[in-house]
Each structure stands twice: as C-alpha cells, then as structure tokens.
Amino acid sequence: MSSRLSFDIPPLAGVVPKIDPAASSKPALLLDRDGVLNLDTGYVRRYRDFRWMPGAIETLIAFSRANWHICVVTNQSGIARGKYTEEDVERLHADITYDVTTAGARIDAFYYCPYHAESSIDRYRFVDHPDRKPNPGMLIKALRDCGAYTARSVMVGDKVSDLEAGRRAGVMALHFRSQGRLDDFLAESLSKQGAFWNDALSDNARRNDNIMI
Numbered sequence: 001m002s003s004r005l006s007f008d009i010p011p012l013a014g015v016v017p018k019i020d021p022a023a024s025s026k027p028a029l030l031l032d033r034d035g036v037l038n039l040d041t042g043y044v045r046r047y048r049d050f051r052w053m054p055g056a057i058e059t060l061i062a063f064s065r066a067n068w069h070i071c072v073v074t075n076q077s078g079i080a081r082g083k084y085t086e087e088d089v090e091r092l093h094a095d096i097t098y099d100v101t102t103a104g105a106r107i108d109a110f111y112y113c114p115y116h117a118e119s120s121i122d123r124y125r126f127v128d129h130p131d132r133k134p135n136p137g138m139l140i141k142a143l144r145d146c147g148a149y150t151a152r153s154v155m156v157g158d159k160v161s162d163l164e165a166g167r168r169a170g171v172m173a174l175h176f177r178s179q180g181r182l183d184d185f186l187a188e189s190l191s192k193q194g195a196f197w198n199d200a201l202s203d204n205a206r207r208n209d210n211i212m213i
C-alpha cells in the first residue's frame with residue numbers, strides 16, 4: 001500500500017447527501033477516471049504511472065459511507081490505438097481497487113470503452129460507439145446494473161464529453177477541472193444543489209462510521 005495516501009480524514013460534513021427515504025433506490029456517483037480519480041498524464045497504463053487525484057480517496061470513502069453506488073466510466077481509446085490492452089486496463093483497475101479497499105471504501109464497478117473510429121485494430125474500430133462518451137451508453141449501463149436512482153445520481157468529469165454523457169443519461173453532470181481537491185470540489189458543488197444535496201452525511205453514515213465496507 002502506498003504511503004502517500006492518508007486515510008485519517010474528516011467526513012465531508014454538510015456535503016454528501018443522505019439517501020432520500022422516499023426513493024426506492026440509492027443514487028450513483030459516476031466518475032470519469034483520468035483527470036478525476038487520477039492525474040491525467042496521458043494514456044495511463046500501469047499502476048506505477050497512476051497518481052491519485054488529491055481528495056479522490058477521501059471522496060470514495062465519504063460516498064461509500066453514505067451508501068451510494070460508485071462506478072467508474074472511462075473512455076480508453078488507448079486500447080484501440082494499440083498503446084495498451086484490455087488486460088492492462090483490468091490489471092490497473094484491480095490495483096486501484098486494492099487501494100480503495102484498503103482505505104475502507106469501494107468502487108462497485110468499472111466500465112471502460114475500448115473503441116475508437118480510427119483504430120488500426122479491426123475489433124476496436126467503431127464510429128460513434130454508443131459506449132464512447134459523449135454517448136451515454138456506459139453510464140446508462142452502470143445506472144441500470146446497480147439499480148440506481150437516476151434523477152439523483154451524479155456524473156463527475158473533466159471534459160465536455162463527460163458532461164454531455166451525463167446529461168444524456170439523465171443525471172447531474174459536474175465539471176471538475178482537475179484542479180484542487182476532488183472532495184472539496186464535490187463539497188462546494190453539491191452544497192449548491194438544494195435541500196436533498198445540502199443534507200449532511202446521513203445519520204446512518206455517521207452511525208456506521210466504523211464499518212468496514
């Protein structure tokens with residue numbers, strides 16, 4: 001486990017919405033990967049090149065405690081471009097999951113899109129694939145797979161294509177510009193979103209402060 005991470009953090013007080021008891025299902029936090037969870041240094045392929053975004057682990061801890069679904073939705077055209085393979089991506093996601101689990105948080109699922117219109121690899125050449133953001137395919141799949149409450153779910157991305165995908169999937173889309181801390185960004189963004197979003201970490205989340213997820 002990398003020593004660069006500190007997990008001794010306060011909750012995002014006043015920020016993470018609690019689950020609406022009237023809702024039949026929990027909302028989902030849909031996260032772009034490169035530029036949101038980690039610094040986007042270009043075609044990140046291996047864990048040794050993976051650098052957590054400041055506040056990303058803390059965000060995952062807070063939303064895990066608040067009992068949200070948490071999914072990553074990421075375009076990975078590097079596969080179509082022959083820069084790395086699906087196996088590389090899955091290995092990296094396993095390494096990311098190790099960090100997240102060690103921190104007492106979780107990511108429920110990773111969705112990645114390997115397709116690109118100009119791929120030199122036949123099986124990855126696809127014009128305007130429905131899963132490639134700005135198309136909403138991956139987001140819709142994620143929401144459906146976890147049975148999320150779409151209208152209260154959130155997509156966080158660093159590119160306009162992330163925001164468009166979010167809007168087309170019917171969730172709130174937030175533009176994180178890869179500057180500052182992700183948890184601070186979400187704290188500020190969600191606090192502006194009305195009563196539901198203004199709720200503090202739920203009582204339930206506080207009571208379960210010591211649970212291991």
Ligand SMILES: [Mg+2]
Pocket residue numbers: 032033034035036040157158159
């Ligand atoms: Mg990105």
